[in-house]
Amino acid sequence: MSINDQEKLTKVPNVALLDTAGYASDCNFxxxxxxxxxxxxxxxxxxELIRALKIDQNCRIVVxxxxxxxxxxxxxxxxxxANLGLHxxxxxxxxxxxxxxxxxxxxxxxxxxxxxxxxxxSGTLMGAVLLNSGQVDVVMxxxxxxxxxxxxxxxxxxxxxxxxxxxxxxxKCHERVLYIDLDMHHGDGVDEAFCESDxxxxxxxHKFGESFFPGTGHPRDVGYGRxxxxxxxxxxxxxxxxxFYISIFKHALHCITFHYxxxxxxxxxxxxxxxGDRLGLFxxxxxxxxxxxxxxxxxxxxxxxxxxxxxxxRNVSKLWAYETSILCNFPIPVHARIPFRAMPCTGWLFEDxxxxxxxxxxxxxxxxxxxxxxxxQIILDQIDRNVSKIRVGSLQSxxxxxxxxxxxxxxxxxxxxxxxx
Numbered sequence: 096m097s098i099n100d101q102e103k104l105t106k107v108p109n110v111a112l113l114d115t116a117g118y119a120s121d122c123n124f125x126x127x128x129x130x131x132x133x134x135x136x137x138x139x140x141x142x143e144l145i146r147a148l149k150i151d152q153n154c155r156i157v158v159x160x161x162x163x164x165x166x167x168x169x170x171x172x173x174x175x176x177a178n179l180g181l182h183x184x185x186x187x188x189x190x191x192x193x194x195x196x197x198x199x200x201x202x203x204x205x206x207x208x209x210x211x212x213x214x215x216x217s218g219t220l221m222g223a224v225l226l227n228s229g230q231v232d233v234v235m236x237x238x239x240x241x242x243x244x245x246x247x248x249x250x251x252x253x254x255x256x257x258x259x260x261x262x263x264x265x266x267k268c269h270e271r272v273l274y275i276d277l278d279m280h281h282g283d284g285v286d287e288a289f290c291e292s293d294x295x296x297x298x299x300x301h302k303f304g305e306s307f308f309p310g311t312g313h314p315r316d317v318g319y320g321r322x323x324x325x326x327x328x329x330x331x332x333x334x335x336x337x338x339f340y341i342s343i344f345k346h347a348l349h350c351i352t353f354h355y356x357x358x359x360x361x362x363x364x365x366x367x368x369x370x371g372d373r374l375g376l377f378x379x380x381x382x383x384x385x386x387x388x389x390x391x392x393x394x395x396x397x398x399x400x401x402x403x404x405x406x407x408x409r410n411v412s413k414l415w416a417y418e419t420s421i422l423c424n425f426p427i428p429v430h431a432r433i434p435f436r437a438m439p440c441t442g443w444l445f446e447d448x449x450x451x452x453x454x455x456x457x458x459x460x461x462x463x464x465x466x467x468x469x470x471x472q473i474i475l476d477q478i479d480r481n482v483s484k485i486r487v488g489s490l491q492s493x494x495x496x497x498x499x500x501x502x503x504x505x506x507x508x509x510x511x512x513x514x515x516x
Contacts, residue, residue, distance in 0.1 A: 109230075109231050109232040109233065110153065110154040110155070110231060110232070110233045110234075110235075110422060110423050111154060111155050111156075111157055111222070111225055111231045111233070111234045111235070112145070112151065112154045112155070112156045112157070112234075112235045112236075112419065112423075113157055113158075113159055113218035113219075113221055113222055113234065113235065113236040113238070113239075114142055114156050114157065114158050114218075115138070115158070115159065115214040115215070115217060115218040115236070115238040116138045116139040116141070116142045116238065117158065118161065118210050118211065118213070118214030118217075118238075136408070136440075136441065137405065137408045137411050137412055138237055138238045138402070139440055139441055140408060140409075140411075140412040140438075140440075140441035140444055140445075141237050141411070141412040141415045141416055142237075143438040143439070143440060143441050143442070144412050144413065144416040144433065144438065144441075144445070145416050145419050146437075147433070147434045147435075147437040147438050147442075148416060148420070148427060148431075148433075148434070148450075149425075150416060150419050150420045150423055150425045150427075152425070153423035153424060153425040154235075154419070154422075154423045155231075157221070159217045159218050159220075159221035160217065161210070161213045161214060161217050162213060162216055162217045162220060164176055164213065166216070166220070166260075167213075167216055167255060167260065169260055169263050169264075170246060170256060170259045170260050170263060170288065170498065171244075171246055171247070171255065171256070172246050172247040174247065175246065175247035175248065201250070201251055201252055202249040202250065202251075202252060202253070202254060211254075212254045212255045213255075214238060215238055215239055215241055215254075215255050215257045216255050216257045216260055218236035218238050218239050218257070219236050219239040219257035219258065219260060219261040219399070219401055220257070220260055220261055220264055221236075222234035222235075222236050222239075222261060222399045222401075223261040223262075223264035223265045223399060224264060226265065226359060226397045226398075226399055227264065227265065227267065227268040227269075227514055232397055232398070233392070233397075233398045233400070233422050234398070234399050234400070235399075235400045235401075235418075235419060235422060236257075236399070236400070236401050236402070237364075237401070237402040237415045237419075238402060239257040239258065239261070239401035239402055240257070240258065240278070240363045240364065240365060240401035240402040240403030240404075241253035241254070241255060241256055241257055241258065241284075241403075242256065242258050242276060242278065242282035242283070242284050242285050242363055242365075242403060243256075243280070243282070243283060243284045243309060244256035244284050245284050245287060246288070250283075250284065250309065251280065251308060251309060252404075253284065256284045256285065256288070257401070258274070258282075258284075258285050258361060258363060258401060259284065259285055259288045259289075259498070261361060261399060261401075262274060262285075262288075262289070262295060262361055263498065265359050265361070265399070266294060266295070267514060268514030269358040269359045269397075269514075270294065270358055271294055271295075271296070271355060271356065271357045271358050271359075271487075272294065272295045272296070272357060272358070272359055272360070272361060273295075273296050273298070273351060273352070273355065273357035273359070273360045273361070274289070274295055274296065274297045274298065274360075274361045274363070275298045275299075275348070275360065275361070275362045275363065275391065276297070276298065276299040276300065276301070276363045276365070276403075277300060277362070277363060277364055277365055277368055277384065277387060277403075278299075278301065278363055278365025278367060278368065278403045278404045279301055279302055279365060279367045279368040279372070279374075279375050279376065279377055279404065280301055280302070280308060280309060280365070280367065280404055281299055281301040281303065281309055281311050281312030281328065282297070282299050282301075282312075282363060283309045283311040283312065285297055285363075286299065286311065286312070286316075286326060286328075288498050289322065289325075289326075289498065290316075290318045290319055290322050290326055291318065291319050291320045291321060291322040292321065292322045292325070292498065293321045293322055293325045295322075295325065296325045296326070296327070296351060296355050296357065296485075297325070297326050297327070298327045298329070298347055298348075298351060299312055299327070299328050299329065300329045300331055300340070300343065300344060300347075300368075301328070301329070301330065301331065302330070302331060302332075302333065302376055302377070303328070303330035312328040312330065313328060313330070314328050314329070314330050314477055316328050317481060317484075323484075324481060324484035324485055325355075325485070327347065327351070327478065327481050327482075329343060329347065329474055329477070329478070330474075331343070331377070331474075332467065332470055333376040333377070334376070334377070334378050335377050335378060335379075335467070336378050336379070336383070337379055337380055337382070337383030337386070339467060339471050340368075340377070340379055340383060340387075341383055341386050341387065341390075342471070343471065343474055343475070343478075344387045344390070345390055346475055346478055347478045348390060348391065348394075350478055350479065350482040351482055351485075352394060353482075354482045354483075354485040354487070355482075355485055355487060356487055357396065358396070358397070359396060359397040359398070359399070360391060360394070360396050360397070360398050360399070361398075361399045361401070362388065362391055362398060362399070362400045362401070363401055363402075363403045364384070364388060364400055364401065364402060364403060364414075364415065364418055365402070365403030365404040365405060366384070366402070366403070366404065366405025366410065366411040366414045366415065367403075367404035367405050367406060368384060369381065369384060369405070369407070369410050369411075369414060369452055370452065371407060371410065371452070372405065372406055372407050372410065373406035373407050374404070374406045375404075375406075380451070380452055380453055381410075381413060381414050381417050381450075381451040381452040382429075382451060384414060384418070385414070385417050385418050385421055388400070388418045388421050388422065389421050392421065392422055398422070400418070400422060402415060408444060409444045409445060409448060410452050412441070412444070412445075413433075413445075413448075413450060413451070413452065414452070416450075417450065417451065427450065429450075429451060430449065430450075430451075431449075431450040431451075432449065432450065433445040433448055433449075433450055435448070
């Protein structure tokens with residue numbers, strides 16, 4: 096980021112919105128798999144909706160420059176990046192051997208994927224840089240949140256783990272980072288990266304099951320070595336509603352912040368936890384999901400909010416626009432109608448559509464073997480046991496964060512004492 100960019104940001108509100116929709120909208124995963132669930136134009140719809148509702152009046156929209164692929168080696172293995180084909184995406188379609196070795200059904204090669212992947216990383220990295228500089232207090236990048244990608248592996252529609260890259264950038268200037276994941280799927284990529292570090296606390300609320308992707312995130316998984324008890328996996332039941340979800344979330348959030356005392360928060364706002372999501376099984380309303388964001392904002396800590404999952408496009412875009420309004424202090428009436436005619440590219444998605452999603456009766460999803468109030472109490476007890484083991488005084492004295500990168504690689508990151516305080 097240039098000095099001129101920094102000077103401009105000092106003259107605007109302390110909330111920034113990173114816009115990478117222009118980079119990502121041309122990426123077409125459906126070229127090889129017509130029914131692929133990931134639709135990059137959901138980001139374009141989100142940005143158009145934010146502008147149509149005039150939410151952008153309360154924040155500064157910044158289009159980040161694309162990072163170089165070399166910057167991704169802070170976390171991702173060089174061999175993986177080379178084989179991923181970031182330098183020549185057009186060769187993918189002509190190399191079935193490469194496609195078979197490095198791509199899967201949920202992560203196909205696609206035209207425009209190089210720019211899409213770099214844009215994903217660029218927005219989140221720039222958001223972390225802005226927070227480190229102290230020029231803004233809240234940054235949003237709805238094009239980020241790709242929490243499944245590993246050091247040397249793409250997974251779950253995720254090719255580059257922008258969250259890990261962003262956290263590593265934040266660790267240059269902050270001692271302790273709290274990572275919160277609201278996606279219905281466990282954030283296994285982030286968990287794996289920091290499971291042995293006490294400088295990053297990971298909290299994930301998700302559905303857990305060996306037959307449910309990604310099959311990780313068991314409540315007993317609490318981290319390893321120095322990172323033991325700095326991971327909290329809360330496995331929730333199908334059809335969970337606003338009341339139970341918000342109650343569990345608030346209890347976990349306040350217990351963790353009291354004991355761990357984070358300096359900065361990274362919040363993954365996966366929208367597949369909403370009612371009616373194409374791949375989801377939870378029953379949250381837009382308001383309920385947004386209340387979790389509002390609660391995090393109320394802590395007053397530097398905050399980097401990113402997107403994530405979400406496969407019913409209209410609901411995803413409405414949710415992220417709504418949560419932008421929360422983080423920008425731009426109130427929107429509960430029964431607001433969407434000015435879809437002011438959205439030239441994606442207005443057709445929102446014709447005659449209310450702004451906020453109201454959940455349906457999803458009680459049939461709850462297993463007869465599951466008793467919500469009993470499950471709720473078990474989860475609260477799990478939270479209390481987990482946080483009772485946190486010892487902030489035992490944090491690594493040299494402020495070095497060891498990041499897991501495959502079986503044989505690890506990288507250390509040391510706090511830069513010259514950063515803004």
